[in-house]
Amino acid sequence: MTDFAETTRLLFARPWVFLKGCVRVSDLPADDVIEIALAGRSNVGKSSLINALVGQHGLARTSNTPGRTQELNLFAPETGGIRLVDMPGYGFAKAPRPTVEKWTRLIHQFLRGRPNLRRVYVLVDARHGPKANDATVMNELDTAAVSYQVVLTKADKLREQDLAGVVKATEQFIAKRPAAHPEIILTSSEKGLGIDTLRAEIARLREGY
Numbered sequence: 001m002t003d004f005a006e007t008t009r010l011l012f013a014r015p016w017v018f019l020k021g022c023v024r025v026s027d028l029p030a031d032d033v034i035e036i037a038l039a040g041r042s043n044v045g046k047s048s049l050i051n052a053l054v055g056q057h058g059l060a061r062t063s064n065t066p067g068r069t070q071e072l073n074l075f076a077p078e079t080g081g082i083r084l085v086d087m088p089g090y091g092f093a094k095a096p097r098p099t100v101e102k103w104t105r106l107i108h109q110f111l112r113g114r115p116n117l118r119r120v121y122v123l124v125d126a127r128h129g130p131k132a133n134d135a136t137v138m139n140e141l142d143t144a145a146v147s148y149q150v151v152l153t154k155a156d157k158l159r160e161q162d163l164a165g166v167v168k169a170t171e172q173f174i175a176k177r178p179a180a181h182p183e184i185i186l187t188s189s190e191k192g193l194g195i196d197t198l199r200a201e202i203a204r205l206r207e208g209y
């Protein structure tokens, strides 16, 4: 195994812990550790992807009902050095309108204003492709110059022959976006697809390159 593969393995072999849930940005811990956030529409699979990455099912709470995650939930390996931020979803959620508006404000404040936010993974359901509210978030990240990358989720729900078309359409969607990483990552938390690729990227970001 190469040194870097071993670094990646060790990072995700460690137990990861839940640090804190924040309902407002003033609840966030000090910004002295890099953070990587998972954003996306309600029910796209953000919390499931965190569990798949850290290999601990049930660490982040998931649900069939959109609107499960209601705070900025921070996770970290026991030895620190990086945090993963599970975010409430935007768009449809089974929650009262003022509540959804509160989450939406929180999401936007965090994405725009967190100095230690190194990368945002914008999760998009592979069956549906990017939607208008994904574009709103991407516009905001472009304006704030926060680096982001699109992760297609639930690839297991598509037929094999349809996957390349979805990836291509998504590549075109982000082609002219200045802060978007040009590569799209295709994932399935259920089948483990793309998880090693994401782990290696996160380990690389933690190492500072």
Ligand code: GTP
Residues within 6 Å of the ligand: 040, 041, 042, 043, 044, 045, 046, 047, 048, 049, 061, 062, 063, 064, 065, 066, 067, 068, 069, 070, 087, 088, 089, 090, 153, 154, 155, 156, 157, 187, 188, 189, 190, 191
């Ligand atoms: P909110 O917190 O409500 O915004 O949702 P979320 O984006 O965190 O989604 P969550 O991880 O809770 O998953 C939503 C539903 O999608 C759950 O029923 C998951 O089991 C399902 N799901 C997540 N990832 C996958 C996947 O890769 N494949 C399949 N088939 N289902 C998935």
Ligand code: MG
Residues within 6 Å of the ligand: 046, 047, 048, 061, 062, 068, 069, 086, 087
């Ligand atoms: Mg969630």
